[in-house]
Amino acid sequence: MAGAAIAAPLPVVPLPAQVELSSGRFVLDARTPVRYADPQARAAADEFARLAKTTQGVALVVDAGRTSRAGGIEFRIDPDATAEAEGYSLIVKPHHVVVSAREPRGLFYGAVTLWQLLSTDADGRIAVPALHIQDAPRFTWRGLMLDSARHMQTVDEIKQVLDMMSLHKLNTFHWHLTDDQGWRVEIKRYPRLTEVGGCRIPLTVPGSPPAPEYCGYYTHDQIRDVVAYAASRHITVVPEFDMPGHAQAAVAAYPELGVTGTTPPVSAEWGVHKYLFNVDEPTFEFLENVMAEMIPLFPGTYFHIGGDEAVKDQWKASASVQARMRELGIANEADLQSWFIHRLEKYLSSHGKRLIGWDEILEGGLPAEATVMSWRGIEGGIEAAGEGHDVVMSPSSDLYLDYLQTHSPNEPPGRPAIIPLSQVYAFEPVPAALAADKRHHILGVQANAWTEHMRRFDRVQHALLPRVAALAEVAWTPAARKDWNGFLARLPVQLPRYRALGIGYAKTPFEVRSSVMPTAQTGQVVVTLTNALGYDGIRYTLDGSEPGADSPAYAGPFTARWPVTLRAAVFVDGVALAPAIPHRIDATTWFSRSDEELEMCTGALMLRLEDDGPVTGERAIFNADIFNPCWSWKSAPLAGIGEIVVRAGRIPYNFQLAGDEKSRRFQPAVTEHGELKVSAGCDGPVLASAPLPANADADGFLTLALPITATTQTQDLCVVFTGDTRPAYWVLDRITLLPR
């Protein structure tokens, strides 16, 4: 079928640097020879065959040697293939496919691209369009950080992350292994780090059963296994040992390393903690001994020393730290941190490693050789690159994957500043503000998955994908070739690949959300359907049935009569991108709101939090502002209402707020355990109020019905729980208005 149209758009993520389409296509089946021309090319050929088997179901046979005149697929190491170490060349002709690269890593990426180009036509034939791709990455640091300290993942799960990274041509796995809430790397010389520091007792609310200890760490053998697996996928593992802050688990294990002389627990709280390492010589001996055990496990160039969020309260308050500062002639705590980092740098460089740290290491000055990971925006990166340091851009504003990705009520727990896919995609790692002669210092880009709110691996996968696909294009594709609409057009093809490979991903960006407005006519609503990514092709049903590709197409807001059960999905090539979740609309719809449907009164620090329920399995999830437990219902229909029913949940209040403590706005309680208060506007009169009990019911919830006196108006309602009820916290689950 000469000249067959190429499946447009090119189904490859990240988009290659150069693509030249030609006519015709290469058709393959189980008889197609797959050859590797030298032993170094074998792994890429095997990977291609493995992927093709998984997604296309074709069992290709891989052999040593060259392809014959009869054709086939050949993988070759060829110094002339590309100029770049990680680049590759892919030439597809109707009878012959050649993937070539200078190095095995480039060849591996070529194999991934060739696999992504496979498509199965209507006759069941597997084909690749004829073309020539010449490809190489924009950046050398294409990173993903996984926090295994707050919540651990199994070695198998980490391998799944590495597999997923390699299919997106990412090459750096930053492994966050130590933190206040857990020490996760075996250090044989200091066994208490994992025996004590590897275990925390999760907080539960008073009155509920104690949670089992949360324990675990990675042995040297497991780490070697992960590192070797990563290497087979051309991924370097960069370990992080966070210093001088985020040290509470280590201090819990060895209190003499700390500043205060007291023994803290391994923290069961999130947020910024105060425990720092002290600056005594025996402590440096400890830090160096730990690094000495870690260094041989991680053969890469870089060693991450953390350096973030080390609030200096303990150093300031400590007579011995202050005495040491005087002895060293150090004027302030920022300079002390700088001195601390310099010592680490000296140690690491004398052991063949380069120091990398979070951007706080800039404070007080940093060693010339240090590399900076810019997370508090890009400013630290600009400053560091301006001073001649290498930089990895990883700003929390754009590349933190613990932030939620849509406004869907189906998002899992997380930080609800929304970082949508489009924002990750739009991130530009080389700031315009950076002088041209400093731009080469931007090594690349990294996204970070902090796991406070990811107790299960499916949560991690939800956080990563599809945003890692966008990250891949930021990291790999030339800036001028980036194209959001083109990316959106290529994304639906990724989803069946993920499913075939068992890679979990967030469905929320692909869902259709419905919003309804009452009309002047009772019983009638106007329905608006949207998709967070703006895909066309929404189809819907109103009778609760599964929509199909032939269901009515959504063309704009429409009127419907309740009761209806609305279900809608985006269809691309006849396939729904995400499940069509039922949305029931009836006469009660206007009189009830869940926490997800309400606003926060002040929105000072909203989180999406889980309740205290079973350690495994499902738990309720709440949107709550941890600085002000107050939910707002704008224009609630109070006419004829005689009772307000509030269902509340109870969750542990496990946050360290450090300097933000003063922002907390808990209203004073009048009774022993505080009150539930509903007022007309947050500053208006109290409409109803009731004392709260000490504890929730056995199911972890509490339902209170508050009578209200007649009102005929639409009102803004504020629902508040008063009192400082730490270590527990009441959170709104649902508010319902009942007629008189």
Ligand code: ACM
């Ligand atoms: C960080 O997010 N504390 C690096």
